[in-house]
Amino acid sequence: MMRMKPFTKEEAYNWAATRCALKEYCRMELAQKFMQRGLSRPDCEDVLEQLEQEGFVDEARYARAFVHDKTLYDHWGRMKTRQALAVKNISNEHIEQALATIDEEEYRQILRKLLLTKTPTIKAATDYERAQKLLRFAAGRGFEADLVFRVMGED
Structure with missing residues (x-):
């Protein structure tokens, strides 16, 4: 090399x-x-x-861009995004400000679409087992359990 x-x-x-x-x-x-x-x-x-x-590096601007991209394009939840930013040594203040920019309805729609796409691929003997697998899937993507339950209950 x-x-x-x-x-x-x-x-x-x-x-x-x-x-x-x-x-x-x-x-x-x-x-x-x-x-x-x-x-x-x-x-x-x-x-x-x-x-x-000189404005080339701005941690707050970086955090906002990171949150935007990970939410809209990679379909990450807040928890996963928060952890990824913390690993990059972004301050909690900047992380929270950036996460606050997420539109709640758009966030719910992203989760809803993820769950609808995932549901047909899950093999489960019972509805309870299917719900548990969906919850684990969404949690792995960084979505909050209470929100996942609410979105799953809407269907």
Whole structure:
């Protein structure tokens, strides 16, 4: 495997600014990439600070975009999304603000569609067994149990 040349501070900044102009990144993702390319921790922090000051990196904006994409496109529930953001060291404040942007009716429709799509594929001897399997499926996607019960009760 060919080793890449280590980043200088300027190269790291230019590389990150180019990518951040195209897609949202959080501090942790960029720090990992910088460290993989041999940038020292103090230089990494300096570059990240500069990127934040210039608006290339914004944890709140990242959290909002992440929540939007994971909810609408990947059909993740709030719990799974919250955990994924926490793993990326996003602050609880930013996580909660981003999760608050989810439209409740749209969220219910996403869950309803997931359950309707999954139901025919489940092999179960009883309705109770089918409901348990649907609940586990939805919980694995990060949806809240009380919401799953309410949506399942609507049918």
